[in-house]
Amino acid sequence: MADFERVEHDVLVIGAGGAGLRAAIAAAATGVRVGLVCKSLLGKAHTVMAEGGAAAAMGNVDDRDSWRVHFADTMRGGQYMNNWRMAELHAQEAPDRIRELEAWGAVFDRTPDGRILQRNFGGHRYPRLAHVGDRTGLEMIRTLQDHAIHQGIDVHMEVTVIQLLQDGERVVGAMAYDRERGRFRLFSSGAVVLATGGIGRAFDITSNSWEYTGDGHSLAYHAGADLIDMEFVQFHPTGMVWPPSVRGILVTEGVRGEGGVLRNSEGKRFMFDDIPENYRSQTADNEEEGWRYTQGDKSARRPPELLTRDHVARCIQREVREGRGSPHGGVYLDIAWIKERLPKAAEHIKKKLPSMYHQFMQLANIDITTTPMEVGPTTHYIMGGIRVDGDSQMTSVPGLFAAGECAAGLHGANRLGGNSLSDLLVFGKRAGEYAAQFAREQPAPRVEAGAAEAAAASALAPFERDGSPEAPYAIQHELQRMMQDLVGIVRQEGEMQQALDRLAALSERAQHAGVHGNREYNPGWHTALDLRHLLTVSEAITLAALERKESRGGHFRDDYPDKDAAYATFNIVVRRGADGTMQLERRPIPPMPDDLQAIIEEQKS
Amino acid sequence: MASTTFKIWRGERGQGAFTDYATEVTEGMVVLDAVHQIQASEAGDLAVRWNCKAGKCGSCSAEINGRPKLMCMTRMDELPAGEAVTIEPMRAFPHVRDLVTDVSWNYEVKKKIKKFTPRPPDAPDGTWRMAQADVDRVQEFRKCIECYLCQDVCHVLRDHHKHDEFIGPRFLVYAAALEMHPLDTEDRLRDLKDNHSIGYCNITKCCTSACPEHITITDNAIIPLKERVVDEFYDPVVKLVRLLRGKK
Ligand code: SF4
Ligand code: SF4
Ligand code: FES
Numbered sequence: 001m002a003d004f005e006r007v008e009h010d011v012l013v014i015g016a017g018g019a020g021l022r023a024a025i026a027a028a029a030t031g032v033r034v035g036l037v038c039k040s041l042l043g044k045a046h047t048v049m050a051e052g053g054a055a056a057a058m059g060n061v062d063d064r065d066s067w068r069v070h071f072a073d074t075m076r077g078g079q080y081m082n083n084w085r086m087a088e089l090h091a092q093e094a095p096d097r098i099r100e101l102e103a104w105g106a107v108f109d110r111t112p113d114g115r116i117l118q119r120n121f122g123g124h125r126y127p128r129l130a131h132v133g134d135r136t137g138l139e140m141i142r143t144l145q146d147h148a149i150h151q152g153i154d155v156h157m158e159v160t161v162i163q164l165l166q167d168g169e170r171v172v173g174a175m176a177y178d179r180e181r182g183r184f185r186l187f188s189s190g191a192v193v194l195a196t197g198g199i200g201r202a203f204d205i206t207s208n209s210w211e212y213t214g215d216g217h218s219l220a221y222h223a224g225a226d227l228i229d230m231e232f233v234q235f236h237p238t239g240m241v242w243p244p245s246v247r248g249i250l251v252t253e254g255v256r257g258e259g260g261v262l263r264n265s266e267g268k269r270f271m272f273d274d275i276p277e278n279y280r281s282q283t284a285d286n287e288e289e290g291w292r293y294t295q296g297d298k299s300a301r302r303p304p305e306l307l308t309r310d311h312v313a314r315c316i317q318r319e320v321r322e323g324r325g326s327p328h329g330g331v332y333l334d335i336a337w338i339k340e341r342l343p344k345a346a347e348h349i350k351k352k353l354p355s356m357y358h359q360f361m362q363l364a365n366i367d368i369t370t371t372p373m374e375v376g377p378t379t380h381y382i383m384g385g386i387r388v389d390g391d392s393q394m395t396s397v398p399g400l401f402a403a404g405e406c407a408a409g410l411h412g413a414n415r416l417g418g419n420s421l422s423d424l425l426v427f428g429k430r431a432g433e434y435a436a437q438f439a440r441e442q443p444a445p446r447v448e449a450g451a452a453e454a455a456a457a458s459a460l461a462p463f464e465r466d467g468s469p470e471a472p473y474a475i476q477h478e479l480q481r482m483m484q485d486l487v488g489i490v491r492q493e494g495e496m497q498q499a500l501d502r503l504a505a506l507s508e509r510a511q512h513a514g515v516h517g518n519r520e521y522n523p524g525w526h527t528a529l530d531l532r533h534l535l536t537v538s539e540a541i542t543l544a545a546l547e548r549k550e551s552r553g554g555h556f557r558d559d560y561p562d563k564d565a566a567y568a569t570f571n572i573v574v575r576r577g578a579d580g581t582m583q584l585e586r587r588p589i590p591p592m593p594d595d596l597q598a599i600i601e602e603q604k605s
Numbered sequence: 606m607a608s609t610t611f612k613i614w615r616g617e618r619g620q621g622a623f624t625d626y627a628t629e630v631t632e633g634m635v636v637l638d639a640v641h642q643i644q645a646s647e648a649g650d651l652a653v654r655w656n657c658k659a660g661k662c663g664s665c666s667a668e669i670n671g672r673p674k675l676m677c678m679t680r681m682d683e684l685p686a687g688e689a690v691t692i693e694p695m696r697a698f699p700h701v702r703d704l705v706t707d708v709s710w711n712y713e714v715k716k717k718i719k720k721f722t723p724r725p726p727d728a729p730d731g732t733w734r735m736a737q738a739d740v741d742r743v744q745e746f747r748k749c750i751e752c753y754l755c756q757d758v759c760h761v762l763r764d765h766h767k768h769d770e771f772i773g774p775r776f777l778v779y780a781a782a783l784e785m786h787p788l789d790t791e792d793r794l795r796d797l798k799d800n801h802s803i804g805y806c807n808i809t810k811c812c813t814s815a816c817p818e819h820i821t822i823t824d825n826a827i828i829p830l831k832e833r834v835v836d837e838f839y840d841p842v843v844k845l846v847r848l849l850r851g852k853k
């Protein structure tokens with residue numbers, strides 16, 4: 001039998017990026033005992049990589065902005081598949097969450113009158129993103145981290161949760177292991193908040209760090225929770241494409257916000273060729289107007305490079321497919337051209353986009369102040385995830401809450417840039433508070449050792465496989481390539497059916513994968529444990545993508561290239577059936593209240 | 606492209622030795638790619654810490670050919686061609702396994718520095734006003750990705766093991782960011798002098814050269830802090846003038 005250490009908390013937060021930290025802070029503020037589990041070291045979570053900013057309708061730069069406009073922008077961007085209650089709360093509460101960061105020491109870039117500066121971003125009508133150069137995520141996570149360490153939160157670093165523990169339906173804790181010693185830790189807690197981020201590592205080309213293996217999605221699914229919208233994966237239009245080693249690393253949308261333009265190999269700004277109908281009235285129809293917009297001219301409309309990410313990504317894909325791509329299979333993103341318009345353009349670029357400047361200098365030997373970048377789509381974000389109540393963030397399983405990327409609803413079929421960082425803050429806080437309340441009101445958790453022992457035993461199985469078992473790395477790589485090829489940015493029935501077969505075969509291989517060495521800091525073992533999560537989310541994505549026979553937001557099907565109104569009325573739910581197989585359900589989207597409907601209408605013009 | 610030899614430190618809790626691995630090096634590759642290739646082929650349990658592979662998280666710190674570096678930002682083509690590459694863990698922290706060290710001391714140190722304490726808000730809506738020019742310096746310090754490479758190279762920690770007394774360059778930068786924050790009202794100067802031993806720093810600037818974020822640790826953070834400490838505790842004239850002017 002595997003040994004384990006027992007740890008008790010009132011609220012256990014799994015994941016220590018923006019959402020997890022904010023949830024832990026909120027729960028601790030209510031006076032309960034909080035444990036925070038980090039898969040890596042504290043402060044290293046994927047939030048650190050967010051670049052552009054956090055969207056909040058503070059109106060510091062353009063006072064026409066308000067939560068109503070932000071709400072309407074979010075819904076339009078999400079193609080109305082969003083949980084409208086979440087979109088409403090998010091738009092209303094984001095400004096306070098940002099100001100709170102300032103009170104905790106964050107130092108955002110400033111307006112001339114000394115307030116928090118806000119920048120333009122795709123799909124946002126007004127300059128709305130609070131930012132710090134192009135390292136906003138770092139500022140946010142460090143602010144939350146430095147605040148959290150003084151709140152009496154127990155931090156468990158480099159600890160990975162392998163299974164949630166339940167008493168009947170209710171989640172009452174989790175079984176985990178610590179990487180450094182390879183020992184098991186049994187958490188019992190009155191409530192659990194999942195804040196584990198995304199699934200990008202299910203794909204080959206991704207901007208996501210190794211941690212993004214869909215742990216929360218999978219843990220929740222196996223505990224019986226509903227996942228929704230799993231077909232909606234965001235491929236960010238601009239990732240690095242060259243050299244191969246850095247393929248997928250994000251190039252912030254901020255480059256386009258600052259005036260960067262996309263061109264094909266013929267030097268043409270192809271984004272002007274395909275402006276969707278519902279954005280036409282808000283989009284510049286000439287280069288001059290687009291430039292003025294990026295420079296803060298309030299009478300100008302945004303350039304088509306700042307259309308929503310799903311659309312820009314597909315336009316890039318089209319240029320490449322039709323032979324107008326750059327040498328390494330991308331297109332050109334040019335910020336250097338602004339020297340035609342601005343004195344001291346090189347200094348300006350370095351000041352506004354310092355990380356981008358260094359990233360290209362160091363990794364690709366390219367000076368972005370003189371030379372266009374080569375960019376192409378990269379797997380960036382999953383809109384889908386665990387279904388939660390909009391107010392409390394509780395999942396369909398009692399005692400289990402979710403916030404941030406692993407939760408679904410706010411972003412619908414496509415997320416607007418900048419809405420993620422604010423999502424983490426708004427719903428992290430809510431999840432923490434409601435989880436604390438739940439833990440206080442419910443009887444003390446009862447954790448049965450049996451389930452924990454079984455989880456530990458199955459986690460150790462890869463060490464005990466006889467003969468020369470296959471290593472997990474090869475299976476993981478194959479899975480990533482397969483998902484990229486068959487369930488990637490452009491999808492179709494036959495390929496996805498094939499993907500299901502391949503997934504079954506990979507699952508079978510994963511069951512027999514083995515690892516060498518001992519349990520202490522063993523990355524092979526860790527990869528073997530991640531595989532189960534990756535396989536679960538990959539299957540959920542594929543099944544949901546097969547079910548949605550239309551194209552909408554992040555989900556594009558070659559065989560059904562158009563939007564279909566019949567599919568606008570429901571979200572696709574994935575849950576575990578009684579027989580252990582994955583089941584699908586079409587869940588009607590509840591009707592929007594009149595006041596919100598009215599906002600959408602008034603903002604349509 | 607050519608196969609290159611990597612001499613990687615392997616072992617546990619301080620015991621270990623270099624092990625040779627050969628792997629293919631292709632265009633644009635960074636050292637972390639090579640480590641991953643080796644992990645995926647012949648050394649499945651090779652322990653290495655990394656997250657972002659984009660120089661943003663500060664997890665992959667190591668000593669490459671004896672130099673403090675982020676593995677994910679060190680391109681193979683900046684190392685001498687055709688020569689073996691050595692990769693070792695940071696030496697200023699307790700060893701865990703292979704390339705991984707125990708950096709938890711840093712987290713303990715940070716907790717001991719008095720937290721940010723803002724003045725009351727400037728505007729009735731609870732917000733503050735700060736000019737960009739007044740936050741430029743603080744923003745420079747806040748670029749820190751907590752890679753701890755500066756701690757690794759500082760002789761006070763690395764060679765003299767003063768971990769119990771000296772907070773190291775990373776946390777002098779952290780303290781400077783708080784002390785120079787336009788909104789902060791806390792006073793950390795006595796702590797810096799008595800408990801954080803800023804006096805141990807003899808301005809060798811090794812930390813500044815190691816910093817992957819190009820923070821001018823010594824000139825912009827440590828020296829001004831030292832000056833403030835001197836003003837506060839050793840210079841009666843300055844102190845008197847300050848008192849008369851009513852400044853902190
Ligand atoms: S300048 Fe000071 S802190 Fe930096 S390495 Fe030298 S002694 Fe250490
Ligand atoms: S100051 Fe520089 S070297 Fe030191 S921890 Fe921060 S980023 Fe790393
Ligand atoms: S892996 Fe994040 S800095 Fe190297």
